[in-house]
Amino acid sequence: MPSLSEAYHSHPVEVHHHKHPDFKSLQELPDSYAWTHPEDHALAINTTSSNFGSVPVIDLSDRNATRLIGHACRTWGAFQVVNHGVPLSLLDHIQWVGQTLFSLSTHQKLKATRSPDGVTGYGLARISSFFPKLMWSEGFTILGSPLEHFQKLWPQDYAKYCDIVVEYDETMKKLAGKLMGLMLDSLGISKEELKWACPNKGPLFKDTCGALQLNSYPTCPDPDRAMGLAPHTDSTLLTILYQNNISGLQVHRESTGWVTVPPIPGALVVNVGDLFHILSNGLYPSVLHRVLVNRSKQRFSVAYLYGPPSNVEICPHAKLVGPTRPALYRAVTWNEYLGTKAKHFNKALSSFQLCAPKNGLFDVNESHKNSVQVG
Numbered sequence: 225m226p227s228l229s230e231a232y233h234s235h236p237v238e239v240h241h242h243k244h245p246d247f248k249s250l251q252e253l254p255d256s257y258a259w260t261h262p263e264d265h266a267l268a269i270n271t272t273s274s275n276f277g278s279v280p281v282i283d284l285s286d287r288n289a290t291r292l293i294g295h296a297c298r299t300w301g302a303f304q305v306v307n308h309g310v311p312l313s314l315l316d317h318i319q320w321v322g323q324t325l326f327s328l329s330t331h332q333k334l335k336a337t338r339s340p341d342g343v344t345g346y347g348l349a350r351i352s353s354f355f356p357k358l359m360w361s362e363g364f365t366i367l368g369s370p371l372e373h374f375q376k377l378w379p380q381d382y383a384k385y386c387d388i389v390v391e392y393d394e395t396m397k398k399l400a401g402k403l404m405g406l407m408l409d410s411l412g413i414s415k416e417e418l419k420w421a422c423p424n425k426g427p428l429f430k431d432t433c434g435a436l437q438l439n440s441y442p443t444c445p446d447p448d449r450a451m452g453l454a455p456h457t458d459s460t461l462l463t464i465l466y467q468n469n470i471s472g473l474q475v476h477r478e479s480t481g482w483v484t485v486p487p488i489p490g491a492l493v494v495n496v497g498d499l500f501h502i503l504s505n506g507l508y509p510s511v512l513h514r515v516l517v518n519r520s521k522q523r524f525s526v527a528y529l530y531g532p533p534s535n536v537e538i539c540p541h542a543k544l545v546g547p548t549r550p551a552l553y554r555a556v557t558w559n560e561y562l563g564t565k566a567k568h569f570n571k572a573l574s575s576f577q578l579c580a581p582k583n584g585l586f587d588v589n590e591s592h593k594n595s596v597q598v599g
């Protein structure tokens with residue numbers, strides 16, 4: 225069974241780590257990081273508005289939680305959760321791990337560099353190659369045990385950092401299973417109706433895969449022209465995001481444009497990912513999001529990227545497919561999806577489309593041909 229760590233073997237993602245700057249030493253924004261240019265509207269960073277409210281905040285102990293989650297997924301593709309049961313101390317601890325990691329010297333961090341065909345380790349945003357400008361951030365991806373990398377970063381005291389990551393991973397996995405159940409429930413699908421969710425032995429959703437992404441957005445000398453993390457959707461079923469108390473995350477909504485997701489102490493942000501989009505047959509669209517940076521405060525976040533067991537094919541659920549609503553996507557495993565994302569980035573989802581919603585039917589091969597390869 226190919227594991228997630230092999231997702232990029234067929235499509236190595238070349239990111240030029242040697243260009244990695246020491247952000248702190250830069251007094252001015254280098255041109256390679258400047259996303260706005262008077263003649264280049266395509267790269268405009270403008271936040272359209274933020275007077276229209278933001279993503280719903282849902283109390284998981286509310287008896288209407290399922291309905292509220294359904295509404296949030298349909299209309300925003302994202303929501304915040306409170307009363308989620310994750311101890312605040314654990315959120316503090318994982319933030320401490322991230323902050324300690326990113327404040328190591330560049331030389332030290334590069335010892336744990338992510339390889340082009342690997343998933344884990346330190347590096348610039350993997351999606352960098354699809355954009356003409358660099359992003360003002362650094363990241364660290366963890367899959368399973370962080371031991372190997374952490375031993376390189378902290379030869380003496382890696383164990384205490386590992387313990388926190390393992391606890392965070394386990395806690396997020398449980399919460400993700402719960403959220404997955406609620407999201408399915410809101411579509412009228414019980415867990416028993418999703419075969420892979422119910423293994424013969426052990427708890428529901430026990431064989432799922434998860435990755436942790438630690439992100440740091442250093443203070444920036446010219447934040448209005450910089451981009452922390454460029455617009456993207458996550459290639460997951462769902463993503464649980466912890467952000468520190470510095471705002472920067474924005475979600476895109478057709479009707480309003482870019483909307484800030486304000487940090488709420490102790491709350492977690494949940495994003496619908498591309499695989500849930502497929503599973504829901506397009507009813508819960510994956511949310512486009514990005515991160516802006518600021519001049520005076522370092523921003524920090526941790527994403528738990530949640531997906532199905534690696535051998536499972538995700539397809540539109542039978543209950544959501546019928547004569548008036550054909551299956552919009554073909555079946556795909558998480559590995560195949562990540563490989564396609566690495567190659568086609570924001571064209572990945574439509575490359576699995578079976579019928580174009582507006583222009584009627586067209587064949588899958590057509591859609592493959594049409595997907596543009598950038599970078």
Ligand SMILES: C=C1C[C@]23C[C@H]1CC[C@H]2[C@@]12CCC[C@@](C)(C(=O)O1)[C@H]2[C@@H]3C(=O)O
Nearest residue numbers: 349350351365435437456458459529565
């Ligand atoms: C399991 C995943 C999901 C990944 C790839 C791999 C590990 C890291 C994830 C992210 C995290 C940052 C944004 C993103 C777009 C990126 O560049 O790396 C994500 C990507 C995806 O959701 O496609």
Ligand SMILES: O=C(O)CCC(=O)C(=O)O
Nearest residue numbers: 437439467473515525527
């Ligand atoms: O930093 C954030 O708030 C968002 C990070 C993100 O989108 C990701 O890691 O996929």
Ligand SMILES: [Fe+2]
Nearest residue numbers: 456457458513
């Ligand atoms: Fe994301």
